[in-house]
Amino acid sequence: MRRYKGPHYTYALVGAVDRLVAQGLIEHAIAPSGGACGWQSTLWAASPLLALSVPEAIQQDAAETIRLRMGGKLAVYSHRMETPPKLRRNLRPINEALDATSITLPPKPEVTFNGVLVELDRGKKGPVVVNTAHQQIYRVFNENFSSGGRFYGGWWQGLPGEYRQMLLMDGEPVVEVDYTALHANLAYVLAGVTPFHADMYELPGWDRQVCKVAFQILLNAKTYPAALGAIVRALDPEAEDTTPLQPLAH
Numbered sequence: 001m002r003r004y005k006g007p008h009y010t011y012a013l014v015g016a017v018d019r020l021v022a023q024g025l026i027e028h029a030i031a032p033s034g035g036a037c038g039w040q041s042t043l044w045a046a047s048p049l050l051a052l053s054v055p056e057a058i059q060q061d062a063a064e065t066i067r068l069r070m071g072g073k074l075a076v077y078s079h080r081m082e083t084p085p086k087l088r089r090n091l092r093p094i095n096e097a098l099d100a101t102s103i104t105l106p107p108k109p110e111v112t113f114n115g116v117l118v119e120l121d122r123g124k125k126g127p128v129v130v131n132t133a134h135q136q137i138y139r140v141f142n143e144n145f146s147s148g149g150r151f152y153g154g155w156w157q158g159l160p161g162e163y164r165q166m167l168l169m170d171g172e173p174v175v176e177v178d179y180t181a182l183h184a185n186l187a188y189v190l191a192g193v194t195p196f197h198a199d200m201y202e203l204p205g206w207d208r209q210v211c212k213v214a215f216q217i218l219l220n221a222k223t224y225p226a227a228l229g230a231i232v233r234a235l236d237p238e239a240e241d242t243t244p245l246q247p248l249a250h
Contacts, residue, residue: 004064004074017043025049062136062153065091069142083145095136103135103156104168111163118155120163130158183219210235 020026026049029042066084068075077084105111110121120128134155142148156167167174179185184200197203201212214231221227 004067017041020049023048060133060136062095062134062138065095065136065138066145067138067140068145069140069148087139087145087149091137091139098135098137098154102168102170103132103154104171105159105163105166106168108166120160122160128158128160128163130155184215187219 017026017028020043021028025046026043027046066087068077105113105118107113112119112121116131116133118130118132120130122128132155134153137151137153139149140152156164159167165174165176181200185195188195188200199208201208201215203211213234214227217230217234218224218227221230
């Protein structure tokens with residue numbers, strides 16, 4: 001499983017901890033050996049380390065940017081597989097752009113920042129701590145490299161929603177743009193057809209939400225019969241695929 005840990009978590013860490021203890025920079029509690037987990041130690045910064053100034057920017061590589069889960073756990077896969085190198089190459093320019101971008105939160109009374117860790121005071125909800133060294137992203141696939149592929153790893157993903165909208169990129173505020181009926185508009189453009197109604201999901205005699213669900217399924221289904229079955233199940237989870245349904249295209 002070394003591919004997922006990178007060079008940061010090796011047995012050499014033990015020697016580094018011993019040296020930091022000898023310098024009085026950290027406190028170290030070694031738990032007795034036993035059980036399936038082996039040695040479990042706890043360490044924390046001592047006062048001399050806390051007093052040191054922390055560099056303004058510390059970044060940690062994501063190690064393996066293409067990760068595979070099987071049965072809910074990270075799985076080893078062959079270096080010779082063709083798909084991961086292609087996926088990895090696609091991620092490289094994205095991570096390079098992220099590394100070159102300053103992503104921060106503005107200073108606020110409820111935000112404590114020491115150069116690496118950001119602690120957010122959410123009152124009764126309790127504090128949230130994120131590690132800003134994690135600025136690279138990786139993708140996680142499930143069972144094979146055709147399923148899943150969501151992006152993870154960026155420290156901003158761990159922020160509560162009210163803080164994500166405060167993010168600054170190179171000192172500039174971020175904005176979330178919501179395009180109305182984006183996929184429907186793109187489909188009309190690709191087909192060269194002018195929409196017959198301002199609201200793409202409105203059809204005479206049909207509920208708008210039904211039309212929206214049906215459209216999205218029809219857009220992604222491999223066959224029309226498969227789409228009909230999926231629409232039936234989406235509208236009535238207890239219905240069978242054979243439930244009759246009126247054609248949706250008029």
